[in-house]
Each structure stands twice: as C-alpha cells, then as structure tokens.
Amino acid sequence: DIQMTQSPSSVSASVGDRVTITCRASQGISSWLAWYQQKPGKAPKLLIYAASSLQSGVPSRFSGSGSGTDFTLTISSLQPEDFATYYCQQANSFPRTFGPGTKVDIK
C-alpha cells in the first residue's frame, strides 16, 4: 500500500491568512492526488483532483500543486467557513489511501 503523510497535523490561523498543507506519498504517484475538506459530522467534500484541478463549485482561494511524492494544498485567504480538517488521498493505485488529516482551527 502507498502510505500518505501530512504536515502539519494541525494549524491555528486567522481569517485572511494564507495556509499551506503538505502531503507526501511513500512512492511516486504522478499527479494522482486529491484533497478533501471535512467538517464535524459531515462527509468529506472533494476540493482538488489530479493534484491541481479545482472541483466544480470550489472557491478559487483553494489551490493544489505537486507531482511525484510531494504535494501542497494552499488556501490563499482563509475564510470562516474554511475551518475544518483536510485530507489528501492518493488515486494512483488500489487500495486508495488517505493522509491522517490536518486540522485548521481558529487562532
């Protein structure tokens, strides 16, 4: 299985801040990476697919980059509704595997 790691595990930030989350795969996955946002008691929501493609309806302040083993999710200007947990997921092979999550909370 491909192992996914994320850093940091949590980040405290203020509205308007730029936030960057890193995801690393244990082996190369080309651009087969997705990012999700999850709020408490809700299902995850797809934000980014194919490492850098914005899912329809997702605000443009979210962006993704990277290829191979190292990826980033950036929120350019944090909004109140962005406080949540973010997960990366490799889409290169089965079984699909997820990172452990990064919680973004209010400073």
Place this chain on the structure above:
Amino acid sequence: QVQLQESGPGLVKPSQTLSLTCTVSGGSISSGGYYWSWIRQHPGKGLEWIGYIYYSGSTYYNPSLKSRVTISVDTSKNQFSLKLSSVTAADTAVYYCARDWPFGCVDVWGQGTTVTVSS
C-alpha cells in the same frame, strides 16, 4: 445530481455480520464509468477505504479487510451493499458509500451512517 444514501442497522453484536446498503438516486449505477465504494472513518480518526464494485460486478477489496468483506450490486434497484463479517469493536465507525470517478477520487459521498459494534 447524483445522491447516495446509506441504510442499515446502527448496532451490531460482536462476531455478527454488518450489512449496509447504499441507494443511488439521480443517476444509474449501470451507466458505467464509476466505481461504487465503501469508506469508513473510526471515531475521531482518519478515512479508510474498504473496497469498490463496478456495475458489472467486479470488485476490489482492501487487503486489510479482504477476508471479511463482500460488496455486491443490485442494478435493478440501483443499490450496492456492504457486508463485513465477524465484526469486533474495532469495526465501530461511520460508514460512507461513495462514487469513485475516473480521476480516482470520490466526487459524491453519502451522508454516512454510524455503526456501533457492541453486545
């Protein structure tokens, strides 16, 4: 648009079989092009992919659960189902059904259903 809804018992006794069904609305499982998946999330933890089924019936299961998992599809009812046998407390989780689209990620999720394993 496509919506998914899980259903099934919220409480299962240890050693028994957990059974859940996902009903798909707003689209047809038989149209192809998607994998229909089950994913779970242990309390306060991350996400674990359980397996998928294609409309044709082909499946793939997470090797960590393979010996206990069966996923089936009923195209006439536009449903797919999960069975997990010999459950223990470690199988207590929120179970999501999901649509895995060609980019290898989930674009549609069910709302999730909590299953507790307890006597």
